[in-house]
Amino acid sequence: MLEKNFDPQTAEPRLYAAWEAAGAFAPIDDPDAEPFAIVIPPPNVTGSLHIGHALNNTLQDVLIRFERMRGKAALWLPGTDHAGIATQMVVERQLAEAGNQSRRDLGREAFVEKIWEWKAKSGGTIVNQLRRLGASCDWSRERFTLDEGLSAAVRKVFVTLHKQQLIYRDKRLVNWDPHFQTAISDLEVEQREVDGNFWHFAYPLEDGSGEIVVATTRPETMLGDTAVAVHPSDERYKGLIGRAVRLPIVGRPIPIIADEYADPEKGSGAVKITPAHDFNDFMVGKRNNLPMINILDDFGRINDNAPAEYRGLDRFAARKKVVEAFEALGLLREVEKTRHTVPHGDRSGVVVEPYLTDQWYVNAEVLAKPAIKAIEDGSTVFVPKAWEKTYFEWMRNIQPWCISRQLWWGHRIPAWFGPDGRVFVEETEGEAKRQAREHYGRDEPLRQDEDVLDTWFSSALWPFSTLGWPEKTSDLARFYPTHTLVTGFDIIFFWVARMMMQGIHFMDGQVPFKRIFINALVRDAEGKKMSKSKGNVMDPLELVDDYGADALRFTLTAMSGQARDIKLSRQRIEGYRNFGTKLWNATRFSQMNGCARAEGFDPAAVKVPLNRWIVGETTRTAQAVTAALADCGFDRAADELYRFIWRQYCDWYVELAKPLLGKPEEPPADAAAQAETQATAAWALDVILQLLHPVMPFVTEELWAQTADLGAARAYQGQLISAKWPELPTSLIDPAADAEIGLIIEAISEGRSVRAELNVPNSAKPALLVVEASEAQAKVLRDSAPLIAQLLRVSDVRFVQAVPDGAIPYVVEGATLALPVAEFIDLAAERARLTKEVGALAGDIERTAKKLGNADFVARAPEEVVEENRERLAEAEAAKAKLEGALRRLVTAA
RNA sequence: GGGCGGCUAGCUCAGCUGGUCAGAGCGACUGGUUUACACCCAGUAGGUCGGCGGUUCGAACCCGUCGCCGCCCA
Numbered sequence: 001m002l003e004k005n006f007d008p009q010t011a012e013p014r015l016y017a018a019w020e021a022a023g024a025f026a027p028i029d030d031p032d033a034e035p036f037a038i039v040i041p042p043p044n045v046t047g048s049l050h051i052g053h054a055l056n057n058t059l060q061d062v063l064i065r066f067e068r069m070r071g072k073a074a075l076w077l078p079g080t081d082h083a084g085i086a087t088q089m090v091v092e093r094q095l096a097e098a099g100n101q102s103r104r105d106l107g108r109e110a111f112v113e114k115i116w117e118w119k120a121k122s123g124g125t126i127v128n129q130l131r132r133l134g135a136s137c138d139w140s141r142e143r144f145t146l147d148e149g150l151s152a153a154v155r156k157v158f159v160t161l162h163k164q165q166l167i168y169r170d171k172r173l174v175n176w177d178p179h180f181q182t183a184i185s186d187l188e189v190e191q192r193e194v195d196g197n198f199w200h201f202a203y204p205l206e207d208g209s210g211e212i213v214v215a216t217t218r219p220e221t222m223l224g225d226t227a228v229a230v231h232p233s234d235e236r237y238k239g240l241i242g243r244a245v246r247l248p249i250v251g252r253p254i255p256i257i258a259d260e261y262a263d264p265e266k267g268s269g270a271v272k273i274t275p276a277h278d279f280n281d282f283m284v285g286k287r288n289n290l291p292m293i294n295i296l297d298d299f300g301r302i303n304d305n306a307p308a309e310y311r312g313l314d315r316f317a318a319r320k321k322v323v324e325a326f327e328a329l330g331l332l333r334e335v336e337k338t339r340h341t342v343p344h345g346d347r348s349g350v351v352v353e354p355y356l357t358d359q360w361y362v363n364a365e366v367l368a369k370p371a372i373k374a375i376e377d378g379s380t381v382f383v384p385k386a387w388e389k390t391y392f393e394w395m396r397n398i399q400p401w402c403i404s405r406q407l408w409w410g411h412r413i414p415a416w417f418g419p420d421g422r423v424f425v426e427e428t429e430g431e432a433k434r435q436a437r438e439h440y441g442r443d444e445p446l447r448q449d450e451d452v453l454d455t456w457f458s459s460a461l462w463p464f465s466t467l468g469w470p471e472k473t474s475d476l477a478r479f480y481p482t483h484t485l486v487t488g489f490d491i492i493f494f495w496v497a498r499m500m501m502q503g504i505h506f507m508d509g510q511v512p513f514k515r516i517f518i519n520a521l522v523r524d525a526e527g528k529k530m531s532k533s534k535g536n537v538m539d540p541l542e543l544v545d546d547y548g549a550d551a552l553r554f555t556l557t558a559m560s561g562q563a564r565d566i567k568l569s570r571q572r573i574e575g576y577r578n579f580g581t582k583l584w585n586a587t588r589f590s591q592m593n594g595c596a597r598a599e600g601f602d603p604a605a606v607k608v609p610l611n612r613w614i615v616g617e618t619t620r621t622a623q624a625v626t627a628a629l630a631d632c633g634f635d636r637a638a639d640e641l642y643r644f645i646w647r648q649y650c651d652w653y654v655e656l657a658k659p660l661l662g663k664p665e666e667p668p669a670d671a672a673a674q675a676e677t678q679a680t681a682a683w684a685l686d687v688i689l690q691l692l693h694p695v696m697p698f699v700t701e702e703l704w705a706q707t708a709d710l711g712a713a714r715a716y717q718g719q720l721i722s723a724k725w726p727e728l729p730t731s732l733i734d735p736a737a738d739a740e741i742g743l744i745i746e747a748i749s750e751g752r753s754v755r756a757e758l759n760v761p762n763s764a765k766p767a768l769l770v771v772e773a774s775e776a777q778a779k780v781l782r783d784s785a786p787l788i789a790q791l792l793r794v795s796d797v798r799f800v801q802a803v804p805d806g807a808i809p810y811v812v813e814g815a816t817l818a819l820p821v822a823e824f825i826d827l828a829a830e831r832a833r834l835t836k837e838v839g840a841l842a843g844d845i846e847r848t849a850k851k852l853g854n855a856d857f858v859a860r861a862p863e864e865v866v867e868e869n870r871e872r873l874a875e876a877e878a879a880k881a882k883l884e885g886a887l888r889r890l891v892t893a894a
Numbered sequence: 895g896g897g898c899g900g901c902u903a904g905c906u907c908a909g910c911u912g913g914u915c916a917g918a919g920c921g922a923c924u925g926g927u928u929u930a931c932a933c934c935c936a937g938u939a940g941g942u943c944g945g946c947g948g949u950u951c952g953a954a955c956c957c958g959u960c961g962c963c964g965c966c967c968a
Contacts, residue, residue, distance in 0.1 A: 004930095386899080572920075578931095581931070587930085642919090663929060762926065868914085
């Protein structure tokens, strides 16, 4: 006998270990099996599982378990990402907390060594948390973006793209993060709106004949100004073009140039130009051959290109000092309050500076073209489709991708410089040396580029590098292209787009995945983004502790349909925990009632209408769940399962089956019906366990095991995780049985409603009177009398000619039934009930009659719609007439 | 400034290609020792489907427009 409740705390680890021990997570060997692969979005190796991971990985697990049961060679390939900045940051912070040393004190080699130590110590955290969730990843294939194989893939890709001139080195402005002292890509820059000032500065003309006013939000940049620009057609400045101003503080003469970038409408119409510290000014500088004077160092301090008293000052201190100087010089014309957007580093949170450096770039424009086409022609599809717009928008306006980072943690760039600055890009140092020897005619000392690659550079290769590329492995041949990618919309640009580009480029035009499912973002119950600083973070592990992994999984699955946000509340999770318990108890009930699999049971051969009905409903559900999961309709699948298992199987099937099952200690009224019901219940339960398994793997696996010995052996005797997915033919659905059980359910429901509304005591057991019914209905009601008696709490079912005085009539599917409960009821309550019913019917009749009275409707609407309305009208009118009769009698009686 | 998404019962949300589409869960309220389950059972609650126009025989669902809310990109 089953315990009273399922205990996730003890059962889940045990069940997970059993799956692993059985090797259930590896794809089956069968060479004929259709491959179905998912690569995990690799979480940061130093991270821990947050609720977004829980959602994302639950959906992946649902999919992989579903496809595995459908007989595919299902591979869910797990792994982690070295996450350059994030990880380096964590370890640096640790060092600082532990004592004293900065990474620079420690030196590159020792620092990287420390990170590896940290990874060894805590890198397994998130992976173990995925296990707690029930993730059925093939851990034997686990990868890490910095492991040997993936590093080889990274080098090969870099070298190949370089030889194809799709990777190049360039000196241009980058987004510089002074906190981490590294370049970052456009995507890693966050635009934040902040309060600031527009400082209006007067620059005196060199010849002392006047001044020109420019405005800036970053005064310190004036130290690097190399021109003032005005619009060529701006009449005010026509005469000044070609002349010069003397840059205050610095004393350098700079030209007044004409450039269309200057907007006559804005401010004075003149703008200061700092080509080395502003993206727009950089363009102006290029166009006009202006000198580019860099005034900052890597830390964002003023460098030696500025006057002595500014050197070494932080940029913000310098800003203040510059403004003070202008004021002192009498050249500060105005200070205007303003709100403007300022770029910040997404990791550091500090203001990012445009900074002139040498960096490596990927020519993304070229790689993007086929990646755009792959979505256009449907080689890869987005689900939901709307996301392709976001993808196109970005891809069609893609900019060069800056891939070098001045960090130590990551893939070191395979480029070596000779003494004259010539670069040799090769996969190994040896090869670079050979190339150098050939070039120089002798051995020259080479110096490897200090920089590492953007983390996303290696993540972009994930779908093929994890399968063994550049080796020609059997996994690569079998599982590439992968089938579905499940990820969040926040990394469509960072990751999805780049995988598309690299996958297609390096895998002979083959897309990395056929389908991209974009999951929602999880928020707290108020709809706020969860963050540590807000204190509204829900820890998935804590939720697993409190409710079990199944409950959390079901909740996330059921809520996954939301367009963009999931507002998660504990209440919801609790509800689905209860759902698991409900299933547990339904199984317990069948155990108590001898429900066991029958040898050679054939659902098509079942005779009792109730059993035929549940076979049909089970079939419908199986089909609906299959269709939903095949289509990434996770929420629909969950809703379908919930409704069927609780609302149909438990509420109706089990209840209606009770009379057929009889009491365990008594001999059955109908032994054949009892046996059939026991067998059918067991069959349906087995199907339920299979259908629910992808979403709630633990409780279903446990029940599967606990019911393994009940009755005949299953065709498949292994674990549920490896069992076959139910495929039930539509022929199992019997409309006649549906109609019969439908009538019984309605008769009981409506009858209950009457009793409740009239406050008929529970203990009262009147007869149920059938006043008027078709022959078929009468037969059903007669045959099901014991069922109805039990569930409606009536003494029996009797057939009469008319509604007796004091009996309460109600209409179900055209049949008139009545409950003789005169002695219990309150006449006023009954009048109210009947009046309400009649009113509702009258409203329906009015609407329908109006529609049918519309000649255009009758003429233009499809025949079946018109017919449907006619029937509805007739039914409603008949029902109304019956109830009105009852109401009249009631009035006269009173 | 450009783009996207949302606005449906107190709350969280379903409602695909216009014709029982006005729904579910939770909450609230009422009543329950019914062959498993109180993590349960039965029942009740009436929201002009954000506003205004339009298309249509017919619109929550299509079009236009306005209003909030959120996100992405400049």
